[in-house]
Amino acid sequence: MEKSANFLFGGTNFNRKKFAPDFAKFKNRTVEDDDRNKKLSFFEQEEESEEEPEQEKIASSSSSSKKRKRKSANSEPVEGFDVFKSSKKSRSKGKEVEHDTKDETLENPKKELYRRMEQDALSRKQYNIHVSGNNIPSPLKSFTELASRYGCKKYILRNLAELGFKEPTPIQRQAIPILLSGRECFACAPTGSGKTFAFICPMLIKLKRHSTDGIRAVILSPARELAAQTAREGKKLIKGSKFNIRLMTKPLVKTADFSKLQCDVLISTPMRLKRAIKAKKIDLSKVEYLVLDESDKLFEQSMLKQIDGVVKACSNPSIIRSLFSATLPDSVEELARSIMHDAVRVIIGRKNTASETVKQKLVFAGTEEGKLLALRQSFAQSLNPPVLIFMQSKERAKQLYDELKCEDIRVGVIHSDLPPGERENAVDSFRAGETWVLIATDVIARGMDFKGINCVINYDFPDSASAYIHRIGRSGRAGRSGEAITFYTEEDVPFLRNIANTMTSSGCEVPSWIMTLKKKKWKKHRPKRDSISTRPKDSKIEQEE
Ligand SMILES: Nc1ncnc2c1ncn2[C@@H]1O[C@H](COP(=O)(O)OP(=O)(O)OP(=O)(O)O)[C@@H](O)[C@H]1O
Numbered sequence: 001m002e003k004s005a006n007f008l009f010g011g012t013n014f015n016r017k018k019f020a021p022d023f024a025k026f027k028n029r030t031v032e033d034d035d036r037n038k039k040l041s042f043f044e045q046e047e048e049s050e051e052e053p054e055q056e057k058i059a060s061s062s063s064s065s066k067k068r069k070r071k072s073a074n075s076e077p078v079e080g081f082d083v084f085k086s087s088k089k090s091r092s093k094g095k096e097v098e099h100d101t102k103d104e105t106l107e108n109p110k111k112e113l114y115r116r117m118e119q120d121a122l123s124r125k126q127y128n129i130h131v132s133g134n135n136i137p138s139p140l141k142s143f144t145e146l147a148s149r150y151g152c153k154k155y156i157l158r159n160l161a162e163l164g165f166k167e168p169t170p171i172q173r174q175a176i177p178i179l180l181s182g183r184e185c186f187a188c189a190p191t192g193s194g195k196t197f198a199f200i201c202p203m204l205i206k207l208k209r210h211s212t213d214g215i216r217a218v219i220l221s222p223a224r225e226l227a228a229q230t231a232r233e234g235k236k237l238i239k240g241s242k243f244n245i246r247l248m249t250k251p252l253v254k255t256a257d258f259s260k261l262q263c264d265v266l267i268s269t270p271m272r273l274k275r276a277i278k279a280k281k282i283d284l285s286k287v288e289y290l291v292l293d294e295s296d297k298l299f300e301q302s303m304l305k306q307i308d309g310v311v312k313a314c315s316n317p318s319i320i321r322s323l324f325s326a327t328l329p330d331s332v333e334e335l336a337r338s339i340m341h342d343a344v345r346v347i348i349g350r351k352n353t354a355s356e357t358v359k360q361k362l363v364f365a366g367t368e369e370g371k372l373l374a375l376r377q378s379f380a381q382s383l384n385p386p387v388l389i390f391m392q393s394k395e396r397a398k399q400l401y402d403e404l405k406c407e408d409i410r411v412g413v414i415h416s417d418l419p420p421g422e423r424e425n426a427v428d429s430f431r432a433g434e435t436w437v438l439i440a441t442d443v444i445a446r447g448m449d450f451k452g453i454n455c456v457i458n459y460d461f462p463d464s465a466s467a468y469i470h471r472i473g474r475s476g477r478a479g480r481s482g483e484a485i486t487f488y489t490e491e492d493v494p495f496l497r498n499i500a501n502t503m504t505s506s507g508c509e510v511p512s513w514i515m516t517l518k519k520k521k522w523k524k525h526r527p528k529r530d531s532i533s534t535r536p537k538d539s540k541i542e543q544e545e
Contacts, residue, residue: 191473385436
């Protein structure tokens with residue numbers, strides 16, 4: 001027993017001196033404090049009585065402490081203080097009570113704190129949650145805790161239930177309480193593990209209700225399709241409320257009067273938002289929440305300038321920023337640490353690994369012609385749609401589409417040369433099952449949640465390990481199983497080892513000769529490849545003439 005306790009608290013030494021103010025909170029709690037809290041709850045009940053959660057609004061004190069309270073060591077939500085809140089709640093409702101009573105808590109704050117720490121450690125171990133930072137809030141046990149701990153409105157819980165979500169995913173268990181307690185965070189969790197709701201849910205709970213005060217939350221996504229998907233997912237969660245979630249579209253940037261626009265949450269790509277900022281069309285000074293989804297992509301050189309512009313425009317000093325991705329390079333972590341305030345780091349499982357629910361295979365195709373033959377053969381043998389095929393460039397995506405479009409396969413294509421409407425159609429038709437095979441560039445490699453993709457084919461070898469992780473992560477989402485096939489030619493062999501490492505760390509077997517290859521440092525591996533065609537060269541010449 002003692003052994004397991006040592007294990008759980010390995011490296012953790014409770015510093016009573018450091019947390020003296022928090023002990024004082026336990027000791028100095030008075031009847032007035034209780035009354036004050038009751039008044040706050042009542043005030044909130046008056047405002048939105050039909051939506052008010054049944055359980056006591058523990059979060060009222062934390063929401064009133066919004067303005068940079070996290071800067072003060074005294075007011076930070078230390079774990080002991082959380083315990084205090086939940087014991088108060090359990091007295092009032094008699095629910096979720098373990099065995100703590102007020103007296104016990106007051107007399108034994110240290111014991112209580114240890115108990116909570118032990119529970120948190122067990123829970124984090126169970127869900128493979130790794131955290132670092134100060135005073136990290138306990139992971140959620142269930143969605144209902146959102147009401148009991150944070151005063152979440154009923155409609156959100158109802159909508160989560162309607163979506164069929166029975167319990168929070170590991171990233172939701174930990175990231176939601178962190179953001180709800182007013183802390184900044186950067187998080188890395190596998191593809192398809194529910195990161196979207198991990199940041200939308202706490203945002204809506206904290207914003208509480210629709211307001212005419214202007215934009216209060218911004219979510220940045222690196223691609224239009226992902227921004228549109230995030231807006232759609234967010235709207236599922238606000239059903240039954242007056243919240244306004246808006247997607248920044250081209251017409252909106254051009255024509256909208258943002259000073260009059262009803263918008264609580266704005267979802268945009270960095271480019272579109274930067275344009276609106278530059279044209280002085282939009283005021284982001286009241287933004288309380290900023291989420292950088294697929295943060296490592298957003299921090300790439302091509303987007304960094306726009307991100308910088310948006311971060312600067314969100315000038316509210318109390319802003320809470322968060323970074324989410326399935327891949328978190330050390331450089332992004334460093335950047336995050338330097339710009340964020342007292343941020344909590346959350347990693348689910350092992351950092352930068354592929355989803356374990358995807359069966360991964362490497363296939364040597366020899367030449368470009370060999371790839372096309374292999375693809376046709378596999379379709380002829382067993383086409384199990386939906387299938388997503390990734391290409392290294394829009395030119396190659398067009399070429400493959402031209403090769404396959406006249407065959408019996410319902411095939412679509414998406415790349416950045418297509419007009420927005422056609423891009424949207426390509427995604428919608430694929431979602432609706434009208435196209436079985438979607439040929440794509442990396443524009444949809446990240447974040448896109450197509451239900452039940454059976455197979456991802458990396459027709460062209462990905463240009464980085466993170467591209468590989470995101471591409472194959474379009475399959476095997478939300479616990480489902482999936483498959484990923486990666487074609488390679490001689491040119492790709494030097495880079496096999498990097499993919500092989502990712503494969504083995506997510507439980508897939510890799511031929512031993514690949515593991516003996518030298519690891520190569522890669523910078524965007526996109527070799528010049530022969531064009532895609534199986535037509536005999538002579539017939540091509542005839543046609544060109
Ligand atoms: N608590 C939950 N229970 C069941 N399903 C969930 C839960 N939360 C989210 N999902 C579903 O899981 C799927 C993947 O979620 P999401 O798109 O947020 O993944 P992600 O972690 O952002 O992936 P990626 O890294 O690819 O962006 C979605 O279909 C979503 O509806």
